[in-house]
Amino acid sequence: MSLIITVANEKGGVGKTTTAVELALQAIAGGHKACIVDTDHQQSCVKFKMRREQLAGDVAKLKVLPLVGKSVGLQIRELAGDFDVLVVDAGGRDSQEMRLAMLTSHLVVIPTSAKSLETDGLNKMASLINEVRLQNPALAAVILPTRLGASSHSADRQIIIDECRRPIDPDHPAGGTIADVVPTVLMAHTVWRNAFDRAYTWGKSVLEMDPRDPKAVSEVLGIYREVMEAANG
Ligand SMILES: Nc1ncnc2c1ncn2[C@@H]1O[C@H](COP(=O)(O)OP(=O)(O)OP(=O)(O)O)[C@@H](O)[C@H]1O
Numbered sequence: 001m002s003l004i005i006t007v008a009n010e011k012g013g014v015g016k017t018t019t020a021v022e023l024a025l026q027a028i029a030g031g032h033k034a035c036i037v038d039t040d041h042q043q044s045c046v047k048f049k050m051r052r053e054q055l056a057g058d059v060a061k062l063k064v065l066p067l068v069g070k071s072v073g074l075q076i077r078e079l080a081g082d083f084d085v086l087v088v089d090a091g092g093r094d095s096q097e098m099r100l101a102m103l104t105s106h107l108v109v110i111p112t113s114a115k116s117l118e119t120d121g122l123n124k125m126a127s128l129i130n131e132v133r134l135q136n137p138a139l140a141a142v143i144l145p146t147r148l149g150a151s152s153h154s155a156d157r158q159i160i161i162d163e164c165r166r167p168i169d170p171d172h173p174a175g176g177t178i179a180d181v182v183p184t185v186l187m188a189h190t191v192w193r194n195a196f197d198r199a200y201t202w203g204k205s206v207l208e209m210d211p212r213d214p215k216a217v218s219e220v221l222g223i224y225r226e227v228m229e230a231a232n233g
Pocket residue numbers: 011012013014015016017018019040042044091092146147148190191192193194196197198200
């Protein structure tokens with residue numbers, strides 16, 4: 001059975017594309033057939049693939065399919081037959097494509113830093129997941145802390161956990177908290193590192209860079225392991 005993982009957050013610039021390409025490339029490195037579905041109108045994964053073809057040299061092939069419109073769900077389901085792992089980069093706004101991708105997914109990964117500007121949007125994602133679960137009750141959801149402070153990553157992760165104790169709807173606190181809907185904040189995370197931006201620029205995973213940033217590498221391996229565990233239930 002293939003795994004469908006959607007990386008989504010209505011907030012922009014939180015690390016969705018970085019997470020999507022690293023997950024897909026780790027899956028390929030692990031011997032799986034993996035593909036990225038890019039439903040973001042910015043087409044950042046498509047651009048990553050172009051960079052990879054032009055600059056990255058002798059690296060594994062990466063398939064990236066741009067999909068938009070009403071048939072996204074259907075197309076993802078059809079593709080799932082051909083791949084072990086499908087990673088959807090669902091872009092930085094609530095869209096038809098984001099909802100359709102989540103409807104067909106096993107897991108949604110929500111990257112966020114500990115900054116209020118980003119954590120303030122988590123209740124909207126929880127509300128969206130609640131809606132989607134009416135039709136896809138098995139949808140799992142985890143929060144992936146990204147771009148944490150190098151010397152404050154534990155405290156930053158705790159800030160995200162605390163933010164998840166907030167009600168989804170501040171006017172109706174009895175309606176449940178973000179953590180009721182998304183109970184897991186992954187232990188795996190990224191710290192703010194130039195290595196991630198540099199790898200995107202070269203169309204590579206941080207594992208494929210030479211020289212490698214060993215801390216970025218170990219973060220990506222930790223994320224891949226925890227995300228796959230969550231996706232497999
Ligand atoms: N851990 C990190 N440390 C430093 N920079 C990072 C890290 N993760 C991602 N970045 C950089 O932050 C920027 C935003 O990341 P990314 O493009 O993955 O976010 P996004 O959520 O996909 O954004 P958008 O909403 O625009 O699609 C990029 O320049 C990326 O290289």
